[in-house]
Amino acid sequence: MSHEIRIDKTKSPKAKPDQSNLGFGKYFTDHMFIMDYTEGTGWHDARIVPYGPLELDPATAALHYGQAIFEGMKAYNTQDGRILLFRPHKNMQRINVTNARMCIPQIDEDFFVDAVKALVNIDRDWIPASQGTSLYIRPFIFATDAVLGVHPSNTYKFIVILSPVGAYYSTGINPVKIYVENSYVRAVKGGTGFAKTCGNYAASLKAQAEAAEKGYIQVLWLDGVEKKYVEEVGSMNVFFKINGEVITPSLEGSILPGITRDSTIHLLKSMGIKVTERRIAIQEVFDAHKAGLLEEAFGTGTAAVISPIGELNWNGTGIIVNNGCTGELSSHIYDTITGIQSGELPDTFNWTVEVK
Numbered sequence: 619m620s621h622e623i624r625i626d627k628t629k630s631p632k633a634k635p636d637q638s639n640l641g642f643g644k645y646f647t648d649h650m651f652i653m654d655y656t657e658g659t660g661w662h663d664a665r666i667v668p669y670g671p672l673e674l675d676p677a678t679a680a681l682h683y684g685q686a687i688f689e690g691m692k693a694y695n696t697q698d699g700r701i702l703l704f705r706p707h708k709n710m711q712r713i714n715v716t717n718a719r720m721c722i723p724q725i726d727e728d729f730f731v732d733a734v735k736a737l738v739n740i741d742r743d744w745i746p747a748s749q750g751t752s753l754y755i756r757p758f759i760f761a762t763d764a765v766l767g768v769h770p771s772n773t774y775k776f777i778v779i780l781s782p783v784g785a786y787y788s789t790g791i792n793p794v795k796i797y798v799e800n801s802y803v804r805a806v807k808g809g810t811g812f813a814k815t816c817g818n819y820a821a822s823l824k825a826q827a828e829a830a831e832k833g834y835i836q837v838l839w840l841d842g843v844e845k846k847y848v849e850e851v852g853s854m855n856v857f858f859k860i861n862g863e864v865i866t867p868s869l870e871g872s873i874l875p876g877i878t879r880d881s882t883i884h885l886l887k888s889m890g891i892k893v894t895e896r897r898i899a900i901q902e903v904f905d906a907h908k909a910g911l912l913e914e915a916f917g918t919g920t921a922a923v924i925s926p927i928g929e930l931n932w933n934g935t936g937i938i939v940n941n942g943c944t945g946e947l948s949s950h951i952y953d954t955i956t957g958i959q960s961g962e963l964p965d966t967f968n969w970t971v972e973v974k
């Protein structure tokens with residue numbers, strides 16, 4: 619399969635947004651990457667074209683049955699003028715795990731990274747430079763057969779778009795209030811919880827909206843069978859520091875295997891901190907708080923990197939974690955990961971890949 623990328627540059631570049639007020643996912647760069655899949659031919663017609671609307675048949679399968687997936691990663695400008703991606707091969711491995719679950723054809727993993735690099739390179743002037751900002755990269759794939767029968771599509775589009783984003787927290791990292799969800803569930807074993815598929819998000823919106831009405835920024839999901847064990851928080855994995863040990867739910871099929879989660883585990887181990895992946899009951903977290911042993915709690919994900927949890931509410935009982943302050947460990951992990959991503963700290967784990 620040959621993968622030449624055809625390039626069609628825009629003739630009317632857009633004005634760049636104000637770097638001090640980017641928000642998240644509101645602005646898009648001048649170009650996008652597109653590649654098509656046709657049964658029998660495979661992936662073909664890789665191209666970088668001006669960013670713009672797509673024309674779709676109203677019967678497009680993804681719009682009806684949700685055969686659609688995505689990834690999320692970032693590119694960073696370094697002080698010395700380099701552009702770094704963070705562990706992009708992890709995203710390409712994960713996109714194929716997701717694809718396999720959703721009956722979407724596999725993508726050549728090295729080509730995926732090459733395509734992202736080529737696109738980022740063309741729009742490199744869009745990567746913001748100020749502290750905490752980055753270029754968010756959104757690869758996604760959706761089924762394009764224009765047929766209403768329910769079956770895996772024979773045609774797909776793989777697209778990558780780019781969005782300059784601001785620091786997730788304008789005033790540094792701040793603890794958030796989390797609602798422990800006890801009626802809706804996100805995923806069950808055998809379902810699609812481990813896959814980065816659009817339907818998981820569609821199914822989560824109701825709980826998120828109800829939590830927001832009560833004043834909480836996100837929900838903490840419990841397991842879909844007993845509603846007893848902690849799964850993840852919104853679109854982040856979750857960690858608890860209890861009596862010096864860091865505990866995170868083990869990956870058993872219903873949790874998204876986050877790359878920030880994996881990086882955090884590596885970092886903690888390298889610091890000599892005990893980190894355990896296992897099932898953890900929400901009752902255990904509340905009991906640890908009662909005993910004065912719950913030291914920190916935080917979420918991990920590409921968008922925010924680390925999001926400290928300041929308050930948890932479960933069945934009407936609220937607990938304040940670490941006096942509602944950002945913990946020492948949460949801060950340290952945030953500083954270390956963002957330092958490596960932006961090239962300010964030595965890349966001791968070989969996590970960054972330069973775009974040239």
Ligand SMILES: *Cc1c(COP(=O)(O)O)cnc(C)c1O
Binds near residue numbers: 850853854876877919
């Ligand atoms: C993407 C995602 C995460 C975080 O994964 P990262 O690779 O760390 O960005 C966590 N949970 C869900 C449900 C996700 O979709």
